[in-house]
Amino acid sequence: MSDPVLYDLRRDVAWITLNQPEKRNALSDDIVAALLGHLHTAVADAHVRAIVITGAGTAFCAGADLKSGGVAAGEAENPFVTVMKTIWEAPKPVIGRINGHAFGGGVGLAAACDLTVAADPAIFSFSEVRVGVIPAMISVVVLPKLGIQNTMWLFLTGERFTAQRAVQLGLIHRAVPAAELDAAVEEILAMVRLGGPNAVREAKQLVRRIPTLSMDEGFRYTTKKIGELFASAEAAEGMQAFLEKRKPRWAVDQS
DSSP: OOOOOEEEEEETTEEEEEOOOGTTTTTHHHHHHHHHHHHHHHHHHHOOEEEEEEESTTTOOOOGGGGGOOSSSSSSSHHHHHHHHHHHSSSSOOOEEOOSSETHHHHHHHHHHHHEEEETTTTTEEOOGGGTOTOOOOOHHHHHHHHHHHHHHHHHHOOOOEHHEEEEEEEOSSEEOOGHHHHHHHHHHHHHSSHHHHHHHHHHHHHHHHGGSSSSHHHHHHHHHHHHHHHHHHHHHHHHHHHSSSOOOOSSSSO
């Protein structure tokens, strides 16, 4: 029996692949548990600069595995919530490589990612209302990207929309022909590598944290952070490299 989720270390990038194409990579208990385990492995590996999440086969993720009974109520924290929080809070950029259709929780998984590129043929849908439930947990990561107006329409209608429309809505960053998907991911990774590992980590946390703070709290937080970073060895290397017109020699460890 094949592993429900594959883990492949390519240079300084951890590739995590949902690997149940016969089930369109639906979020079974096995897939969610394995996905979470691989995320923890990638986050803990000091040599990993970025994480890519994708799917095997023609679908990215079909959402909850309804044949397994869906989502149980009353848990302290649902495992898929832990997956989304781990992606959202990870100190490394998480790139969603959306290789095919994404429905329900699959859209939530894509929305939790920091940088996202989809193949043009991919179709998205918040299809929950059409089976009598709601996009409950994923709304926490979807609403910040879609806003109230777009989310209201898509949640209430369950309408299917294209990858190009997903870009227009702000759900994903880019849509490219399927044959160019890997090249687009590599282009994103190349841009991420240009930044200092600590700076990339702090930039991600800045985007995640500032919307949760008041204006005064935001200014206090950012003033403290910029002081810390200007005094760091990474910033010293980056500025020296700029003055010497060479590429910075970044340290890998982001701890």
